[in-house]
Amino acid sequence: MAIRNSSAVDHAAVRPDWTCSCGDQRWPCPDARMLLLRTTDPCRLSTRAGDWMREAARDLSDVTPAELFERFLSWTRDCG
Structure with missing residues (x-):
């Protein structure tokens, strides 16, 4: 099952190992981060992440949990 964002389709999460569909990188x-930052509202992105x-x-x-935070949330923008 892939998690898809309309502008990040080429970089979808492949579960259950959460790798990028474009290769062996972690998703x-x-x-994918760059595309998501460019195309998604910061508050929405933080919530989705x-x-x-x-x-x-x-x-x-x-x-x-610390590794998950670093991987999924640390790079999202502050929505304040």
Whole structure:
């Protein structure tokens, strides 16, 4: 199952390992992050990234919460 954003279709998350559909990189890869930052409202992106992180936590039981935060939320913009 792939998570898709209308402008980041080429960089979709492939579950359950949460890799990028464009290769073996972890999703969101740098290109997916850039596309999401350019095309998604910052507050909406932060909310969606939190949702992705929660879903990934179920699939990636060997990844620590700190690693999940770094991967899914640390790069999103402050929506304040």
